[in-house]
Amino acid sequence: MQNAMLSQRLLAGVIAVFAITTASVAAMAQSSLTNQGGDQTAKEIERYRQALGDGNPAELWEARGEDLWKQKRGPKNVSLEQCDLGLGAGMVKGAYTVLPKHFEDSGKVEDLESRLVTCMVMLQGFSYIEAKKNPFGGPDNKSSMEALVAYIAGASRGLKMNVSGKQPDEKRYYELGKKMFFHRGGTHDFSCSTCHGASGQRIRLQDLPNLLKQDQAQRAYTTWPAYRVSQGETRSFQWRLYDCFRQQRFPELEFTSEASIALTMFLAKNANGGVMNAPAIKR
């Protein structure tokens, strides 16, 4: 998308004849892609995704996350098994479908990642800084957070998204998230809705979901967290938002910040009724 914008700007500067030729070539490429060529590509990509899904390495993260959940860790040397993820202490199954949610004990609206941070602080005695230290893994750097997220989200597979959003703070977060979704800013004057507010948009070959359409919003939300083949990592929803912000050239989205949770609230609630199928696998 950036390349396209850049080339448009460059085009504006060159002579008219050249601009017309290039434009017509671009138009031809466009039409062949949107016709049967595009369908064929989409079908093949779908087939590729299914083939990948057969041996989804996210399972390795789920297994590691389950171990971490049950392991005694932190200064207090306790496991996370008594952590209340929204359905009561220790209830993992289905917890992902009700998040984000307002919690009495912390007095905050929390998504899964921020809730895990809260539990690591309250139960295990970690400091906030310690608990938030390594949100996203990389080569030679395994993230406990991403493993825990993979395990907990995986325990909601096959269950329907059911975010309440009725509590006053939850309502406030939803409205804030909605505002952020449409807010334009940054060097490119982008908003989330620039790419995700219309149907049929794509970045190179990646079809972008229109998050204002219920079925597409459900499909998008219920397939995160996901194993990203190109990165060899299982990524959380916090990572997804973080990277969207980076691509928009927005200020860095702080891990588990109010802004990130508000946007998650907006997207999660819009996906209500969708059946969880995560950790999924993405290109």
Added chain:
Amino acid sequence: MSDPMRIRAILNGDKVDVRVLMAHEMETGQRKDAAGKVVPAHFIQSVTVTCKGKTVLSAQWGPAISKNPTLSFKFSGAKVGDKVIVSWTDNKGDKRTDEAPITAPS
């Protein structure tokens, strides 16, 4: 230490359907890090699968195999409850062996 493998072995008719997911970096030796230095190659070189003391699969792998690889194959001559033992060795000499019992299809 590498993470355990995930092994699934299901008896379908007279054939056992085996799926193995391995946690490994599988560095090709072709990439450079942020400082411009070549990241040394680190990949699984040999994979052996045995069942009841017999080798049912033996493979030599190279750097073209993906990160966190998945291996899937079939063999015959085993029954539910028999153990499938998978081991790999990488080019740095690291080894890992995991096993799983053959199960009936669910």
